[in-house]
Amino acid sequence: MKFLRLLPFVVALPLAAQQRVALTPPMGWNSWNHFAGRVTDADVRAAADAIVSSGMKDAGYIYVNIDDTWEGKRDASGVLHTNEKFPDMKALGDYIHSKGLKFGIYSSPGPQTCARFEGSYQHEEQDAKTWAEWGVDYIKYDLCSYRTIMREAAAKDPANGEKIQSELMRQAYQKISDAIRKTGRPMVLSLCQYGWDEVWTWAPSLGGNLWRTTGDISDSYLSMSQIGFSQAGLSKYAGPGHWNDPDMLEVGNGRMTAEEYRTHMSLWSLLAAPLLAGNDLSKMTDETKSILLNKEVIAIDQDALGKQGDRVWAKGALEVWAKPLSNGRVAVGLFNRSLEAAPVSVRFADAGAKSSVKVRDVWAAKDLGTKQGSYTANVAAHGVVLLMLE
Template sequence: MPCKQQKRIKMNTKQKARTAIHCLAIFLNLISITAHAQNAHYDAVLVATPPMGWMTWNYFGDKINEKDIKEMADAMVSSGMLDAGYHYLMIDDGWQGGRDSKNEMIPDPVKFPSGIKALAAYVHSKGIKLGVYSDAAQLTCGGYTASLNFEEQDAKTFASWDVDYLKYDYCGAPSDSITAKARYKKMADALHNSGREIVFGICEWGDRKPWLWAKNAGGQLWRISADIRDKWKTDKPWTDQRELHTIGAGVLDIVDVNADLAPFAGPGGWNDLDMLVIGLNGRKGPSGDLGGTGCSPTEYQSQMSLWSIMNAPLIATNDLRTMDDATKRILLNKEVIAINQDPLGKQAERKVKNRDWNVFMKPLKNGDYAVAILNRNSSEKAFSIDWKELGLNGSYTINDLWLKKDIGKGKKWAGKLQSHETKLFRLKKVS
């Protein structure tokens, strides 16, 4: 029975009750549909593809200042990073100066004498978006002022500064999942109601399996592992990924954590594998802890290949002002970046898994496929694969994205890979 009628109809008590229930159900359904549509639109607009940018932490730690941030923004433009798609510049822990008499968060006046709003204006003038950092506790990992119980106020402050991205850490917070979900949702709601679109990066290190709940809690990306160190892999075996907090996660360790999480990523929400260590070259600091003595050029290139095909946010953290050619070659490869930014938004699945080899495959929107072949072994090895093993029938043109050329055509591929090398191919079906 319709909720509105042009003619009055006499109804008994049961009919009136059924009508009221029916109208209430329609009303609640409309609210649900509207809210879902709004949230879906909000997420998709912000992160239809994985975010790309640069973050302060692994290079500067908490020793950051306004001058360095401006220089890095300039370097994002002059180096070609912005043109390649790296649109975010994120300030990690250490920018905070406490709260003023109104309990509003303020930046450290020595490090950031002009304030964050002025810095945002400078960064925006370069065509770059600005990110900041806080924590779901009273203090951050570095012991600075955080946002617990000030979520609404801080979100409005960030919005008033024209901030575009918030990384939200979890140091000092309870270990249970229920509290984590509640605290992250509270900040997500505050950001959503702040009057500005702000990307929300959930950073609780994968300990509470955020791929299962973080998007519903309002996150657009969520860290799936312990902090990355500047190394290929741990030198100790681990079974529970929480052990990586104490032994230090390398590139390969994080790949293994993320390899089975493809179903949980897509437009509007991404598995975050942490920052790219490419170009750090063993620098002392956060990424140099727990065995982070640096990777080989081959291993750095593998990180770029694997982060790209697995749809991880591409967040560099090296000194963009002094990048060498080897680092630029890796970070600025637009064909590789295109795999990461493909609008279909499918994270690669690991199709081959054994001690020596991994093969990942990802469908692309135009009908092509991306394939990554990783030699996990510590020595050069030969490998061959028939595309049928990946579920692909027919013949394909093979484009090597690091050589930037077609290297063959057929139903299979064979070749040698260096230790820890990843071949990254784009396959186009031969008609």
């Protein structure tokens, strides 16, 4: 009888949680932000090597993900092969696994990917089987040309067009989720459909482990800040096995300042966002390494409590975000989005902390002592002061 009472709860768990993958936000590297369509087998092997040699693997970065443009053509049986840039995908996957890392790949539910390579449309089970044979551990599934199919179907019934598009999109992601599960190989499923149709409300039920909440990020403070700070209000939808995804990291790609990159890394960690580096790992500066490899910042993102942070105060260009952590701790980000340095204060009660707490400046790696009620810091333009309250 006890088993029967528990069964409905087990069935109600998101499929992602039942599969026991992505119990913390995935960490790793993706090829797109730096290499885009130029990525090759050699680039991916070099990234895997650098993840190990730089200390990124030890810090938790384990996924090596190939984005678009690896795809070739299908043979007479419909099996998808790689193009000349990737002569042997199984061998590449084996190489990544030999480093103690995991292997990710990319596709689309449409006939073509966003870069107009072969998609998985009407070949979902066949492609999932191929990915499993290659040893794939992570699949990013990008809506791309499937939007055309959605729009054409909606145009036949304009009165119900929005509903039709929503249903078709959900069916496409359900189909690939079922196909992956049928292979018997656990794979992280990343939905990339740009936050349409409040994806955070339905993706977990389809087996999604993470889902993009916005359009693509670019290596600029404007893009990063617009995406990152727009995540306010989404915290309740994230948790072990299912995460909001504000897109990949731009740290180290060169078009933001160190202060801005620290803001980027701090905000993503407070958001319990996937941490997928997008730079050339073989050419990282010490400054880039100091940001991507900061273990205290990573620990905030990966905290076992599995809670996403949220905005707790804002006035003009100044914002305070807080993330509940295990053992009653709270991580707090004091953000200054203006062009001049400014003082930013946090009231501990607003952050969900006790009135008297020990305060640590995370980036400075400095204990600031016990504080009562609130704390104020001078924050650089486009900068952050990241605090641990305990």
